[in-house]
Amino acid sequence: MTTEHLEIERKFEAEDSFALPDLGAADGVAAVDAPEEQTLEATYYDTPDLRLLRSRVTLRRRTGGTDAGWHVKLPASAGARRELHQPPGRATRAVPKAVTAPVLGLLGTAVPEPVATLRTRRVVHRLRGADGRVLAEVADDVVLGTALAQSPGEPATVTSWREVEVELVDGDEALLEAVAGRLVAAGARVSASPSKVGRVLDRRLAAVPAPATAPGAGGGEEKTKKKKGRKAAARTATAGDVVLGALAGQVTALRDADVAVRTEQAEGVHDLRVACRRIRSILAAFRPVLDRERTDPLRDELRWVGAELSGARDGEVALEHLRALVAAQPVELVLGPVAARLQQAEVVDHRDGARRVTRTLTSPRYLALLDALAALLAEPPLAESAAAPAPAVLAAAVRHGGKRLRRTIEAAREAEGEARHARLHDVRKAAKRVRYTAEVAEAAVGSAATALVACTKDVQEALGAAQDTVVTRQYATRLGLAAFAAGENAWTFGRLHGLEEGRAERSEAEFWALEPALRRAVGKVARLA
Template sequence: MPAVHVEVERKFDVPTDFVLPDLAGVDGVAGVDAPEERQLEAVYHDTPDLRLARARVTMRRRTGGPDAGWHVKLPETAGARRELHSPLGRAGRTPPKTVQEPVTGIVRGAPVGPVASLQTRRLVTLLRADDGRVLAEVADDTVTGTAFAATPDEPATVQVWRELEVELVDGDEAVLAAVAERLVAAGASPSPSPSKLARVLTDRLAAVDGGPALPKPTKKTPAGQVVLAALATQVQALQDADLLVRTDQADGVHDLRVACRRLRSILAAYRPVVDRARTDPLRDELKWVGTELSGARDGQVALAHLRELAAAQPDELLVGPVIARLQQAEIKDAEAGRRAAARTLAGARYRQLLDDLHALLDDPPYGDRAGDPARPVLADAVRRAGKRLRRRIAAAQDESASGSLHEVRKAAKRVRYTAEVAAPVLGSRADALVDRMKTVQDLLGERQDTVVTRDWCRRLGMAASAAGENGWTFGRLHALEEARATAAEAGFWELEPTLSKAVRKAGKK
């Protein structure tokens, strides 16, 4: 398995004659080591159309320095980037399978090969605390970057520049900010380029990034353009979530399921804009993915909640090894969920879905109303979704079937996702509808969660009894979850009379 390194750094452009200032006086820095020179070479790998670079991911084989090996850098989140490290191995031109696996959902079977190389003369200066700890590392890099030609008849392009990187080691953001301030005062400037590779591949990226960003939609913008932009956003969200799942990150499965649900809702709500003959099969496949991953997510949420609930009970009401049994169930369920997610994402069916989604974006199957002004088309879609919600609510009022409110919840999601697409054109009324549907989702989602938690209480209570333990506490937890379901349901019915008005306001043309 690759080792994981979390990188928190800032990059600066500097002129060739820049002189690194004395950093010993920076707040928190007690000592500065003498600079150490390193010679680094990195060969970057990507698909011919730069799918990794466009997804803000880099894959390189680095030699020289203490971290030689294969590196996969993931997109930045909250100011940090995770970097997966694997040994160099024997492969030079072809990344090993273990290196490529985390980015399979981005590459999607396209060949991966060298696209650029960087030769770097690096002067490393370590900044230390008064107890000798290394707070940060300042790398003064003179870089020769070569972008390999996209086709055999084109020449390679070469750039030379100098830059600084300040990376935290055992310091905090305050140290990073203080060092950055000192460097800027000495003439450095924050780098506009997110990475060395992006700088080298600027021209090639411009040729494949799909052109300039679309302008902000207006009521006269063609409906097809608005819907296609929404679909592209969700395909990107699915791809980002795929990467989280493959690297075992929190909320990866949740984010992937949400992206699938949003895509399904958009394709259904906007059938007059995108032809259902092409999109209905995609909706079926997106539903399949969500179903395959449901166990991985539902059990995680249910057992985490039950552990918190049990921990909040008075000691005298915890009869038997309740906490231990919940912990064991959570561990087993999480492992089963990871295996199920891995099987789903590794299969040919899922890979075909990814290809089909990207093909949809590349060649949109526009319907009859794709060329119409966006405002009336989007308003119609919101009203249709609202009618569907009213039908589900009426069914829930007329019958007491246990699944009826779950259908209301799904219809509310459809309204929300439809309104989110329309909000840039329909404005604040659509935003208000989105907020109202979020509240409905929260209430009915909480109610639905208790369906899962109560099933776990029943199963764990029976297992405890079979093992000779007292299952009383699991019965108590079940009763508490019943009360939570009742409260959530009451909250929904209190809110329900306001929903039709919110839909009507948002759906005005």
């Protein structure tokens, strides 16, 4: 059975002569337990190219201490990590499938193998509050780490050091900062490595490029600094550099979303579909930069993944909206067990969708796609325009997408009735591609691309709401017929259908109001090509 907890800790390096300060003097600490010595033995597993570690994930089997077993540590937020734990079992050479299941999307078809071992002599000091609860644990570690040989005849590399960890138990951030401050004041240094195994394998990690960050990742001041840095670099970079950076960022986003889906995190399926769409868009928009003979087959596979996941996500959104809509109706207009039918449909669809998602993400076809994306980044098939300066090539890609968008808008303008709804869905997809292309171009092209991104977001929201009503109306019709067949009053389902028709009309009207601004925004970027 897998258990999970959120690990919030700080790591510090210390010299052999370092002496722990009086931890009981930290604010909020009422008592410190007697030191407890432990001996920990851990073997870390990864692929030869360290796919897990490069994704800030660690997988180990550890003996000793209070939590012996298999551990998978996943990045969370604000320096925290999610730790999944399973009992040690008997397996020592091969990692059990249940352990690798959450990170299968990072591994692809590769099989994790031992890459490092750690032997740690740990002295634990538990800090307690006035009520006797353990607020934090301070672990004073002496570590002997071994980077295992990559091939026969190659020597292993041994590293030793002293490290102090402070991990919250029932305490808060204020306590963590107070203890950290006392350690630094006593001579400890904030660790330069986020993990012990990362320190042991630092040379191998340095030989492999770090994964890029997807556009929009990060937050606050850090996000602003990164964005300014990307702009400065993109203006002098080649088109190939910028496009590959964007592509690497989205592959990283796909892998992160994959882990989120496998560990049942909210929005995981949505984020995975978005990453697939963005990668497809980059590969299509920048064919002058990346050879389409290599990239077109990947686009087909990414389209397949999106289609397989669409039912689960679209149904979830539609039923959630309909349930909220029913809850907002006057009680006298809700005739029969409408809410119960919607809830039952949601339960059944969620079960069926989860099965389909699992089947897709564990299929050899999907895992081969992940390997192919990694291979594309490792040996990119650069085309003729890859060596050209980025601004002109990227602006030309936006211009090309803009022409396609204009054609779909004109087709929608000329269509009528249900045909217009279908054509506007094509407009939404074309606008989405222009947005994703403009996001790649933004750092090199400047404010014109930024304005285009904002405009296409508004268009996506308007037409996205219209497209959502296609699914909600289908549910209203299907559930209404089922209610009628069961002898129930189906009138409310007809009302829901009508309300959603009205929402579609309002959303489409909102798009046509935005359309002139969209044309101008596309034109401003196109003129820079």
